[in-house]
Amino acid sequence: MKPEFENIPLVKAATRFEIEINGHFALIDYREMGDQIALVHTEAEPELAGTGAAIAVVEKTLTYIEENGKKLLPFCPYVFAYIKKHPEWKRIVDEKFEGYDKL
Incomplete structure (x- = not known):
């Protein structure tokens, strides 16, 4: 995540x-x-295109899921692709998720 997004709070x-x-x-x-x-x-709104905001919200959301002891179902193609590129996040994916073996 780019440093400029680190202190922006995630809102649920x-x-x-x-x-x-x-x-x-x-x-x-x-x-x-x-x-x-x-x-x-x-x-991400068009004004944020290319800024890294979408990656930031994904990373903050994955952190929230992990910190709250939840399991992830990554149906969103963008999130799925992010986890493929960052396999350390597979640790929070529910093993029953249909595409688990493709991550």
Whole structure:
């Protein structure tokens, strides 16, 4: 994560995790089911394109999931690809996730 995003707080709203940068948002839609959190869709407003904001919200969300003892279901293709590139995060993926062996 770029240093400029480190002190930006992650906000957990009813259906999304989000960070705000200069009035613009990077977010991940999620569903929480017991001890599992399914990440469904990652998005950053066009004003944040190329800034690293989407990666920052992913990293902050993965940290939140781990710190809260939850298991990840990475349905979002962006999150799935991030975990493939950073296999150390596979530790929080639920082993029952259908694509687990592809990570």
